[in-house]
Amino acid sequence: MNMLTVQDLRKSFGNMEAVKGVNFSVEKGESYGLLGPNGAGKSTTINMITGLFPPTSGEIQIKDINVIKNPKQAQKWIGVVPQEIALYQSMSARENLKFWGRMYDLSGSELEKSVDQVLEIIGLTERAKDKVETFSGGMKRRVNIGAAILHKPELLIMDEPTVGIDPQSRNHILETVKRLNGEGMTIIYTSHYMEEVEYLCERIGIVDHGQLIASGTLSELRETIGDHSKIILSIDKDSSNLDGLAQSLTSLFSEKDIQIQDHQVMVFHKEPQLILTDFIQSVAKSGTKITSVDIVEPNLESVFLHLTGRKLRD
Ligand SMILES: Nc1ncnc2c1ncn2[C@@H]1O[C@H](COP(=O)(O)OP(=O)(O)O)[C@@H](O)[C@H]1O
Numbered sequence: 454m455n456m457l458t459v460q461d462l463r464k465s466f467g468n469m470e471a472v473k474g475v476n477f478s479v480e481k482g483e484s485y486g487l488l489g490p491n492g493a494g495k496s497t498t499i500n501m502i503t504g505l506f507p508p509t510s511g512e513i514q515i516k517d518i519n520v521i522k523n524p525k526q527a528q529k530w531i532g533v534v535p536q537e538i539a540l541y542q543s544m545s546a547r548e549n550l551k552f553w554g555r556m557y558d559l560s561g562s563e564l565e566k567s568v569d570q571v572l573e574i575i576g577l578t579e580r581a582k583d584k585v586e587t588f589s590g591g592m593k594r595r596v597n598i599g600a601a602i603l604h605k606p607e608l609l610i611m612d613e614p615t616v617g618i619d620p621q622s623r624n625h626i627l628e629t630v631k632r633l634n635g636e637g638m639t640i641i642y643t644s645h646y647m648e649e650v651e652y653l654c655e656r657i658g659i660v661d662h663g664q665l666i667a668s669g670t671l672s673e674l675r676e677t678i679g680d681h682s683k684i685i686l687s688i689d690k691d692s693s694n695l696d697g698l699a700q701s702l703t704s705l706f707s708e709k710d711i712q713i714q715d716h717q718v719m720v721f722h723k724e725p726q727l728i729l730t731d732f733i734q735s736v737a738k739s740g741t742k743i744t745s746v747d748i749v750e751p752n753l754e755s756v757f758l759h760l761t762g763r764k765l766r767d
């Protein structure tokens with residue numbers, strides 16, 4: 454069953470079209486990532502899905518509910534961690550969580566139990582009584598995540614939850630999200646950090662200039678650029694006979710898969726471990742001294758670069 458279906462979603466702010474016809478769906482239990490640079494349209498897309506504002510056109514369905522017609526009905530199934538932190542600074546972590554719990558109609562012992570559980574999950578049980586204003590950015594972010602999961606939503610939607618926080622909180626958040634997903638919660642996670650979506654998400658949509666320019670599993674996305682790893686041999690330039698080297702390599706690999714630079718020789722191949730020995734031997738045979746060996750697998754950064762000609766973070 455699809456937890457979420459988005460069809461031809463568009464949003465204009467005046468003349469500016471921020472989202473230009475986005476289609477995707479997320480299955481129950483899946484973790485889906487939206488990866489794209491700043492300004493790509495991730496938050497605008499998320500804010501329409503969570504019912505914060507309506508799209509200019511298009512359809513959004515959560516389970517069997519039309520979100521545009523019945524935003525309130527869909528909202529009880531979803532937890533939202535918005536990009537901007539929204540907490541009462543002069544209240545404690547516990548008080549903030551209780552406030553949000555009441556918003557979801559929790560009360561009495563059910564509310565207390567839920568707050569205790571959430572404090573454990575976000576790792577702030579010890580600091581529950583402290584005012585939020587004494588917390589680091591990462592701890593505040595964790596309280597925000599806690600507020601989103603008090604009512605045990607089926608779908609958790611997080612918009613760049615690790616931006617601007619310390620590495621320790623970042624790791625804690627990534628592990629928490631991974632665990633919640635492992636326990637069956639469906640996750641939608643936006644980021645401009647490819648490592649995060651690679652780690653967390655089963656399927657990934659790449660967003661740029663308001664459009665979904667590619668989507669699939671990590672290996673499907675890598676396949677779009679041929680899934681070629683790069684073997685890099687660093688060489689001692691003075692010892693090398695570049696012509697002889699080129700000649701012995703072209704007898705093994707096709708020319709388009711070889712790159713020779715001053716201090717590096719590279720070969721692109723789908724299964725680098727199969728050719729590593731041959732590659733090294735043939736370089737060594739030409740009299741070239743090898744100083745180091747590196748294998749670089751294709752990642753989402755290379756996919757984005759291939760699709761757009763730009764880096765994810767410029
Ligand atoms: N309320 C708004 N009014 C006008 N332009 C907006 C508004 N919100 C977002 N935008 C513009 O829409 C584009 C997409 O923004 P956003 O969805 O926030 O991107 P992302 O979350 O991927 O960084 C950007 O060019 C941004 O400046």
Ligand SMILES: [Mg+2]
Pocket residue numbers: 495496497536612613
């Ligand atoms: Mg954003």
